[in-house]
Amino acid sequence: MASDFHRMINSQKLPRYYSPSHxxxxxxxxxxxxxxxxxxxxxVEANKLVNNYRFGFRKWKSHVTERPFEVRSEVVKELxxxxxxxxxxxxxxxxCGNLAYVFLFGWWVSLMYFLVGMLMFITISGIPYGMLCWxxxxxxxxxxxxxxxxxxxxxxxxxxxxxxxxxxxxNSPVLLPSPTEVVVPExxxxxxxxxxxxxxxxxxxxxxxxxxxxVIHSLACFLSWILVFTIPVSKMxxxxxxxxxxxxxxxxxxxxxKITERYETRALLCCYHAVNWYYYKYTVDGINVxxxxxxxxxxxxMIIGYIxxxxxxxxxxxxxxxxxxxxxPLSYYIGMGIASIxxxxxxxxxxxxxxxxxxxxxxxxxxxxxxxxHHANNKCLQEVVKAALTGTLLGCILFIPGICMxxxxxxxxxxxxxxxxxxxxxxxxxxxxxxxxxxxxxSKAYGNLVCDACTNSTGGNSTSNSSGxxxxxxxxxxxxxxxYILLPPLFIxxxxxxxxxxYTVSALLPVAYIIGLxxxxxxxxxxxxxxxxxxxxxxxxxxxxxxxxxxxxxxLIMATVLxxxxxxxxxxxxxxxxxxxxxxxxxxxxxxxAMVPEIPEMVNGIQFALQNNISLSLEVGIxxxxxxxxxxxxxxxxFNAFYDVGFVLLFxxxxxxxxxxxxxxxxxxxxxxxxxxxxGTALVVVYLILLAMYYFAPSPAxx
Numbered sequence: 001m002a003s004d005f006h007r008m009i010n011s012q013k014l015p016r017y018y019s020p021s022h023x024x025x026x027x028x029x030x031x032x033x034x035x036x037x038x039x040x041x042x043x044v045e046a047n048k049l050v051n052n053y054r055f056g057f058r059k060w061k062s063h064v065t066e067r068p069f070e071v072r073s074e075v076v077k078e079l080x081x082x083x084x085x086x087x088x089x090x091x092x093x094x095x096c097g098n099l100a101y102v103f104l105f106g107w108w109v110s111l112m113y114f115l116v117g118m119l120m121f122i123t124i125s126g127i128p129y130g131m132l133c134w135x136x137x138x139x140x141x142x143x144x145x146x147x148x149x150x151x152x153x154x155x156x157x158x159x160x161x162x163x164x165x166x167x168x169x170x171n172s173p174v175l176l177p178s179p180t181e182v183v184v185p186e187x188x189x190x191x192x193x194x195x196x197x198x199x200x201x202x203x204x205x206x207x208x209x210x211x212x213x214x215v216i217h218s219l220a221c222f223l224s225w226i227l228v229f230t231i232p233v234s235k236m237x238x239x240x241x242x243x244x245x246x247x248x249x250x251x252x253x254x255x256x257x258k259i260t261e262r263y264e265t266r267a268l269l270c271c272y273h274a275v276n277w278y279y280y281k282y283t284v285d286g287i288n289v290x291x292x293x294x295x296x297x298x299x300x301x302m303i304i305g306y307i308x309x310x311x312x313x314x315x316x317x318x319x320x321x322x323x324x325x326x327x328x329p330l331s332y333y334i335g336m337g338i339a340s341i342x343x344x345x346x347x348x349x350x351x352x353x354x355x356x357x358x359x360x361x362x363x364x365x366x367x368x369x370x371x372x373x374h375h376a377n378n379k380c381l382q383e384v385v386k387a388a389l390t391g392t393l394l395g396c397i398l399f400i401p402g403i404c405m406x407x408x409x410x411x412x413x414x415x416x417x418x419x420x421x422x423x424x425x426x427x428x429x430x431x432x433x434x435x436x437x438x439x440x441x442x443s444k445a446y447g448n449l450v451c452d453a454c455t456n457s458t459g460g461n462s463t464s465n466s467s468g469x470x471x472x473x474x475x476x477x478x479x480x481x482x483x484y485i486l487l488p489p490l491f492i493x494x495x496x497x498x499x500x501x502x503y504t505v506s507a508l509l510p511v512a513y514i515i516g517l518x519x520x521x522x523x524x525x526x527x528x529x530x531x532x533x534x535x536x537x538x539x540x541x542x543x544x545x546x547x548x549x550x551x552x553x554x555x556l557i558m559a560t561v562l563x564x565x566x567x568x569x570x571x572x573x574x575x576x577x578x579x580x581x582x583x584x585x586x587x588x589x590x591x592x593x594a595m596v597p598e599i600p601e602m603v604n605g606i607q608f609a610l611q612n613n614i615s616l617s618l619e620v621g622i623x624x625x626x627x628x629x630x631x632x633x634x635x636x637x638x639f640n641a642f643y644d645v646g647f648v649l650l651f652x653x654x655x656x657x658x659x660x661x662x663x664x665x666x667x668x669x670x671x672x673x674x675x676x677x678x679x680g681t682a683l684v685v686v687y688l689i690l691l692a693m694y695y696f697a698p699s700p701a702x703x
Contacts (some may be wrong), residue, residue: 041067042543048343052616055425055520056513056627057354059620060286060339061604065543075278082237086147088271093144097230097275105220105233105274106141112216113137116209126204128249133209135254136240136244143236144272148244151251151266174481196248217241228275228289229279236271244268286546287336291600294329298562300327305569314571323569324596330563331361332600339355351517353556355552356553359632360560361597365567366636372571374645380578380585382572382647383700387589389633390655393625395595397429397666398687400621403679408609408617417615419673421520425622426667428516429626432629435509439502439649440656502649503641506634576701585699586654591691598624614675622666654697658690 040046044065051057069077115135120126139146165527196202217237224233244252253265282289301322303316324659338357342350366385373381547555570593578585597600626640633649640647665686669679 032034044343044543048339051342056517058338058358059616060335061607063543064340064343081280083269083271084267085269089272097146101274109216109220110137110141115211120209123204125201129205129209132249132252137466144155147270148268149253150268151253152264152266214663229275229277231273232280239269291329291332297514316576319575320573320657323566324592326566327597328599330559331597333555333559335600337552340552341549344549357556359627361563363632364564368567369571370645370647384585386651387586388593391590391594392628393659393664396621396625398662398683400602401618402680402683404605404609404617405675406677407606408614409677412612414674414676415614416674422618422670428626429663431512432626433659435505436629436633437656438505440651443650506637509630509634584697586697587694590694
């Protein structure tokens with residue numbers, strides 16, 4: 001029994017200061033539970049994973065290095081497999097995805113081939129291509145389980161052709177003319193062939209038949225790629241357009257069994273399923289396919305936003321939606337760039353990059369909106385910025401952890417996390433909210449209640465002498481008004497108290513953030529003690545990164561510039577959205593403007609939860625919330641100090657109490673160190689209730 005205990009202790013790699021005393025044993029077991037062993041394929045991935053557990057670093061899921069294809073799962077290998085390999089298939093071909101292909105793509109692609117085939121028959125010289133089109137028309141109507149082959153004429157396409165023909169010379173010159181330029185001598189049983197580019201029918205095909213098929217296949221390729229899960233259809237159309245339609249018609253066969261044994265064949269196209277639901281994992285140069293598909297949206301937003309100033313082709317609402325949607329892929333690229341640089345650099349460089357670019361997406365929008373509002377003398381944009389700040393705070397401490405708990409709990413029943421490390425983040429969250437809303441509480445204590453209009457039950461205004469209860473509208477606390485009603489010496493004292501309070505809070509919050517970093521990364525780093533499996537790391541030393549440090553830096557800068565342009569378009573076209581009478585401006589700020597940039601972070605948190613790593617899922621949201629309070633808001637106050645845009649650190653009552661209640665609820669949920677889908681549902685329901693309050697709340701006074 002004792003030997004088993006010591007063996008267990010040694011396997012956990014206890015620290016050197018371990019003692020056999022009961023107290024030390026309890027402390028050690030607590031520390032054992034907080035340790036984690038992570039498996040990495042190489043040193044770069046190990047560094048990125050360790051950075052994920054460090055407070056203040058952006059949590060990221062995607063690989064920053066190219067993973068060896070041979071170690072990937074069979075599901076992932078199927079995603080990257082080409083369609084020119086015939087595999088044994090025992091499953092059903094009549095599936096929902098294949099039937100959907102017929103209705104979405106098959107019928108009109110097949111119809112176009114039939115029409116082009118008729119056109120080729122009319123030209124007489126293009127009859128061979130007409131026959132090919134009719135064959136392909138039947139194929140593309142239902143291509144599943146069927147294959148298209150290329151007939152390899154012996155010794156005509158060496159070295160692809162392995163057969164030997166009697167009478168050919170063994171010693172041929174090294175430099176030979178192109179096979180398409182030489183008339184191949186006639187062999188027994190084989191007709192004389194005219195070279196491909198010496199045929200009149202080739203040019204008829206390239207001028208009349210090939211162009212409409214280019215349009216059709218390009219359209220089908222684009223649509224199936226955009227749908228992501230139908231990428232096999234995109235590959236099939238691309239291969240047909242680039243390979244099959246450029247071959248001689250007699251070299252394309254749908255039934256290779258009828259080909260004479262004299263000829264060899266090579267598979268060109270073979271597809272069994274049109275839909276694969278695992279294509280959400282597909283990447284292009286390390287970039288997720290969804291981010292790749294959304295990148296053209298950024299270019300489209302730039303073109304339509306800056307060229308169509310008069311809204312002739314698109315309304316402001318459409319421009320706003322396109323611009324806010326284009327921030328999603330840019331946020332992904334910024335996160336990928338930060339993760340790549342951090343994984344390939346030392347701790348100091350990674351910390352600087354995270355601090356510089358971690359909040360760049362949100363800060364770009366906030367500063368752009370404040371500048372627009374200042375130049376247009378529109379104070380409503382300042383309230384929208386405050387609503388977006390509060391919405392990010394609420395979404396990151398309620399919705400992101402909640403949805404991760406639900407998805408992770410449905411898959412893993414109950415998940416555990418490091419309650420001590422989460423407790424540190426929760427304490428910083430309390431400090432953050434207390435500091436940010438301290439000026440607001442100060443205004444509640446020393447402010448004045450201001451109402452736009454007050455009437456009594458008889459219809460008189462507030463200045464009339466009629467008796468009865470008064471009904472007031474658009475009431476709010478205003479510290480500036482309360483200062484104005486004081487005598488001049490007291491008024492000066494009031495102003496000189498409020499501004500230094502804001503500056504003091506804005507200076508203390510970053511200091512608290514730095515202290516938190518020092519605590520978690522230096523003095524008490526054992527809370528985040530992470531072990532890396534050495535056997536995996538040493539097996540792939542020569543890791544190939546998707547993005548080098550310089551490439552990542554260039555992408556970061558470009559994405560930041562494009563983000564600023566998109567933020568400019570959002571603020572330029574947001575006014576018609578704000579003018580909607582049935583939607584509160586608070587609701588717009590706490591939903592679209594707050595949560596859209598956080599969608600990549602939300603996806604990362606969900607992926608961590610699915611892998612039973614709920615600790616990182618919770619840290620994703622909490623770290624963003626802490627950075628909003630301790631970094632983003634102080635930066636906005638500092639910006640306002642140097643360039644006065646009218647940003648006052650006073651939040652409405654709804655922002656104040658919603659944030660305080662959310663922080664208290666989250667700390668209560670995180671107490672036991674366990675999570676399940678019920679706790680996640682509680683967080684999401686509370687978040688939705690708060691959104692309902694924002695939806696029915698009146699817009700800010702004067703907006």
